[in-house]
Amino acid sequence: MRAGWFAGLAVLAVILDSALAPEIEILGARPDFLVLVVAYAGLVLGARPATIVGFILGLIVDAEQPDYLGLHALSLSVIGFASAAAWEHLVRGSLFVQICVLFGAALAHDIIYYVVYYRNHLDMFARFFVRFGLLGGAYTAAFAVVIYILARINTWRAIAGGTRI
């Protein structure tokens, strides 16, 4: 059941990443839906499944860029593992903690990605990371807050509806 749910979520993340993200970019930074799904997998499923989800999802996205096949797989599997580890040691219920973990996950993903991508041009890495990585991480975390609030509103509505009955 959970595997099916995550497969659907992964497909949705790929679609949103290629269709929605370019439409809502701010100053060149886009929210990273793949990081959101992998970090969520870490929270819900634990380290092992989240790592596998990250690896598979990354490999699928890498297919678009054959010259760097495995780069997304590498960064997302690390993110899956790291975020699951972070959830274990932090207060899961706190929104602030969740936002921090997501921001950190997005930054970690960008660091791994840009370091490998610009391994021979570290000045480019610094420029791109400052230009897109930090803003993208903040955007991803902010997007997660919006999703969180929407989810909470729906939950409250469901609870309120159930109470009335």
Add this chain to the structure above:
Amino acid sequence: MLAQLTRILRGNRELSTLLICVALSIVCLVLPPAAQQPISSVLSGAILGPVERLTTTFAEYRRVGKENAALRHIAIDLMTERSTLIGYRHENERLRELVGFLVAFPEEELAEMIPARVIGMPGGRVIESMKIDKGRDSLLEPGMPIVVPGGLVGKIASVSHDRSLIEPLTSASSGVSVMTERGRVRGVVKPRFGAASRRVTWEINYVQARSDVREGDLVVTSGLGEVYPPGINVGRVSKTVEGPLTMSIEVELAVDFSTVEQVFVLTGRAGVPAELEGLRERLMTELNDERAALEGRP
């Protein structure tokens, strides 16, 4: 060392999974392009292909939606522009007709001709009266004939200081002394209302039987009624009905009264060439302005 590492990994399945994934990722990264290409093709075809098709369809749908909205705006703009241009065209045709009329009408017979605009025409099947925007202030008087380039419209029935009421040929009380241009057969053309006034025809009655009248003959004013000058076009013979002593001639009027916008009042006074020249110049200027406006449009 290796045995120790193996023991640690066996004890920590999460870490071993991560290491395996990282190792596989690094293997993928260091693979030669010739080996990377097939893997990427398989993944693209099997998984990314349908997703890309879906996103492309979505993007295409949005693009078509935006394009559709833009095209709707353009269509509305074009329709507005088209209706404006049609208005210009009609006005242009009307002005050309008026210019042609002024050029064609013999000046010595024209006398003074005052242009006026039709500002009132009651609806209904039969047009009983029309109102024009000139009156006593323009020295108009009852009885003055009204013409358009197509022919005779009627005469002025009453005037106020800035308005005049016209009794057109379509009015039940109208009667015009006419003659056929070819056979010079004279009579009075009057409207005749059919059963329950459902059909109106214009007829010349009590014409001597076997007169030289044929269908299609031009009917013009004869000038005998002392209201209309001779030679103004009234219509054409559309039908003749022979009786034992008299014949009845049905006339199709030359003017379509429902479309009359601009008329000329024949005052009967001596013409003022300078004024006529001014009118011609004004019309020509209007025509040229419209042409320039039409040519200036993108």
